[in-house]
Amino acid sequence: MKIKVNGQVHDLTNVDEDTPLLWVLRDTLGLTGTKYGCGVSECGACTVHMDGSAIQACVTTVGEVGESEITTIEGLSPDGNHPVQKAWKEHGVPQCGYCQVGQIMMAASMLKDNPEPTDEDIEGEMWNICRCGTYPRIRAAIKTAAKEMQQ
DSSP: OEEEETTEEEEOTTOOTTSBHHHIIIIISOOTTSOOSOSSSSSOTTEEEETTEEEETTTSBHHHHTTOEEEOHHHHOTTSOSHHHHHHHHTTOOSSOTTHHHHHHHHHHHHHHOSSOOHHHHHHHOOOOOTTOOHHHHHHHHHHHHHHHHO
16 A cells, blocks of 8 residues: 655555554654544544645544545645744744644645635634634634735
C-alpha cells in the first residue's frame, strides 16, 4: 500500500489498512505535528487535509485514504508562512498550543471553501476544542488570514 503525504509518496508495506491515519503519520512517517487528542473525532486536534478538505486522522484509516493527497501541518507551509499561520502568530492565538495545529488545519480548509466567513460561519465550522478558550483570538486570526488570502 502507498500513501501520498505532503507531496511525497510513501510505501506502507508493513502497515495494516485498518490502522488510523494519525498513527501512520506520527509513528510510521515521523510527522508529529498532527496531535492525538480524544481518538473519537470529538476534539479536532488530529485535523489534516485529504484532497484539501479537513478530516480527522484519528478515525480515518490509512486504507480509506487510497489515492488521495494528505496534507499535514508540516506540508501546509514548510516555512510557516501560510496566511493562517501568520495570522495565528499576529494575534497570539496559542496559549498551551496543543490544539492549534488542528485549529490551523481546520481554518485553512474552511477559508479555501469560504474566503469571507462571518462570525457565524466561523463558529459553525470551527468545531475544534480549545481547552484554553482562545476562541476570540482564533476568530480574529481567521478574519485576518481571510483578508490576506484575498490580496
